[in-house]
Amino acid sequence: MSSFFSYLIAGISLGGIYALIALGYTMVYGIAKMLNFAHGDVIMIGGYVAFTAISTMQQPVWIAVPCAIIACILLGVVIEKVAYKPLRSATPLAVLITAIGVSYLLQNVALLIFGSQARNFTSVVPDDFSVSLGSINISGETVVTILASVAIMVALTLFVNHTKSGKAMQAVSEDRGAAQLMGINVNRTISLTFAIGSALAGVASVLLCSTYPQISPYTGAMPGIKAFTAAVFGGIGSIPGAMIGGVVLGVIENLSKAYISSELSDAIVFAVLIIVLLVKPTGLLGKKINEKV
Amino acid sequence: MLKVENIQVYYGMIHAIKGVSFEVNEGEVIALIGANGAGKTTILHTITGLVAPKSGHVLFEGKDLTKIPAHKIVYLGMAHVPEGRRIFQQLTVLENLKLGAFSITDKVQIEKNLNYVYMHFPRLAERKNQVAGTLSGGEQQMLAMGRALMSNPKIILMDEPSMGLSPLLVNEIFKIISEVSKDGTTVLLVEQNAKKALSIADRAYVLETGNIVMEGKASELLDNPRIRAAYLGE
Numbered sequence: 056m057s058s059f060f061s062y063l064i065a066g067i068s069l070g071g072i073y074a075l076i077a078l079g080y081t082m083v084y085g086i087a088k089m090l091n092f093a094h095g096d097v098i099m100i101g102g103y104v105a106f107t108a109i110s111t112m113q114q115p116v117w118i119a120v121p122c123a124i125i126a127c128i129l130l131g132v133v134i135e136k137v138a139y140k141p142l143r144s145a146t147p148l149a150v151l152i153t154a155i156g157v158s159y160l161l162q163n164v165a166l167l168i169f170g171s172q173a174r175n176f177t178s179v180v181p182d183d184f185s186v187s188l189g190s191i192n193i194s195g196e197t198v199v200t201i202l203a204s205v206a207i208m209v210a211l212t213l214f215v216n217h218t219k220s221g222k223a224m225q226a227v228s229e230d231r232g233a234a235q236l237m238g239i240n241v242n243r244t245i246s247l248t249f250a251i252g253s254a255l256a257g258v259a260s261v262l263l264c265s266t267y268p269q270i271s272p273y274t275g276a277m278p279g280i281k282a283f284t285a286a287v288f289g290g291i292g293s294i295p296g297a298m299i300g301g302v303v304l305g306v307i308e309n310l311s312k313a314y315i316s317s318e319l320s321d322a323i324v325f326a327v328l329i330i331v332l333l334v335k336p337t338g339l340l341g342k343k344i345n346e347k348v
Numbered sequence: 349m350l351k352v353e354n355i356q357v358y359y360g361m362i363h364a365i366k367g368v369s370f371e372v373n374e375g376e377v378i379a380l381i382g383a384n385g386a387g388k389t390t391i392l393h394t395i396t397g398l399v400a401p402k403s404g405h406v407l408f409e410g411k412d413l414t415k416i417p418a419h420k421i422v423y424l425g426m427a428h429v430p431e432g433r434r435i436f437q438q439l440t441v442l443e444n445l446k447l448g449a450f451s452i453t454d455k456v457q458i459e460k461n462l463n464y465v466y467m468h469f470p471r472l473a474e475r476k477n478q479v480a481g482t483l484s485g486g487e488q489q490m491l492a493m494g495r496a497l498m499s500n501p502k503i504i505l506m507d508e509p510s511m512g513l514s515p516l517l518v519n520e521i522f523k524i525i526s527e528v529s530k531d532g533t534t535v536l537l538v539e540q541n542a543k544k545a546l547s548i549a550d551r552a553y554v555l556e557t558g559n560i561v562m563e564g565k566a567s568e569l570l571d572n573p574r575i576r577a578a579y580l581g582e
Contacts, residue, residue: 219450226436226447232398233434238422238451238499342438 070305071204075259076282077297079252085228085292095279096161101260124257131253165272173271290341355404379545382555427501433492437481448498465494486517542579
């Protein structure tokens with residue numbers, strides 16, 4: 056029984072990381088109506104920034120982590136400005152292909168600079184953060200990940216529902232034209248969304264690389280796809296949906312690894328997604344899309 | 349106050365507006381009437397910057413609106429009640445109204461505007477915490493109008509406020525438009541319901557396939573035999 060709880064808690068922690076990444080996908084989809092497939096690779100770049108700061112430049116954690124977050128924010132906003140904004144009125148397919156292109160670009164830039172070999176990432180969490188509950192040992196990374204994800208999700212929910220910028224984001228996601236008539240600057244709102252999504256990616260990058268202490272140019276790809284799955288699972292465009300989807304996915308993945316097969320765990324995750332979408336095509340909390348008359 | 353000068357609008361190859369000019373003076377109620385597809389909505393979208401004209405100008409108190417981005421126009425004192433209401437369905441009535449006052453930073457002024465809107469639309473006050481998508485069609489139209497009035501506009505542009513409403517509700521909506529006009533807001537009204545629009549307007553322009561074909565005092569147009577035949581069904 057105690058091993059079940061430790062698998063469960065590790066799953067919640069992994070799910071917290073997925074949720075942070077999924078929030079970036081879902082917010083950008085809700086507001087810019089596009090799938091930003093480069094999101095996972097922004098995480099990888101954030102990881103390399105933290106890695107460089109800690110291992111190469113010997114900087115303390117309190118400098119390395121903000122550096123990673125700021126680098127992700129800048130990268131996310133620049134990608135939006137340079138690659139996506141010129142395509143604002145293009146077909147969704149053109150935007151999707153551009154996003155995939157940006158994803159490969161980031162991976163190859165990382166390959167050029169850091170090489171293809173995976174490097175060891177020094178965890179940003181000190182060893183004495185681990186907690187023992189009876190016979191269950193919870194690693195410091197798990198504790199920090201769960202606390203950080205919960206705090207960020209609460210803050211984000213408050214921001215979206217109780218600030219003027221948050222309300223503007225909701226308005227733009229529902230009706231861009233009507234939002235403009237209210238005086239909302241749509242371009243600025245989209246930039247803000249990318250900045251927030253990328254900041255969450257920055258946090259996720261440090262947590263992810265600390266939990267699985269390695270980094271390579273492909274580090275962001277799989278978690279990116281899983282988090283995208285989590286966002287669809289929860290109902291793409293829905294913020295609470297991404298949170299729930301991320302956590303559920305992390306738990307399913309970890310429990311299948313522990314009790315079924317570690318090779319099959321990814322397949323099980325995607326099978327669950329397919330089943331959920333068959334039963335509820337809009338995802339768990341997805342909104343019914345009303346056709347405009 | 350508002351002067352539209354020879355605007356031409358294309359949607360791809362389609363020449364939707366073929367050189368339209370008209371003028372709205374302060375305090376007037378101006379009706380723009382015409383059949384479905386005549387270009388009425390396109391003209392309003394051009395004025396508030398949702399559509400860019402190929403040529404021509406829109407002057408509002410001397411400023412050329414075609415050179416100003418859409419989201420800045422409400423700050424100049426122009427509100428637009430779009431066709432089909434386009435309220436924020438997932439948000440509550442109160443949240444919609446507050447978004448209507450997005451351009452205003454003074455909390456006291458927002459409160460004042462809210463009371464003004466509630467005075468004209470007591471139904472919105474009763475339903476302020478209801479999700480807007482669950483309102484009836486008439487209530488959604490009231491919300492769209494209330495949301496526009498929340499920005500304290502000098503001029504309000506209304507696109508088909510009678511669309512899809514029962515005759516009783518149409519009367520109520522038009523009564524409120526007259527009241528808003530009496531309170532000092534200039535009104536530019538686009539309507540298919542020509543009879544109703546002409547009954548409250550000072551002047552009117554008749555639009556046919558992207559051209560203004562007739563203009564004059566609303567009372568005179570109401571008596572014009574051609575208008576009676578084409579738009580009033582007589």
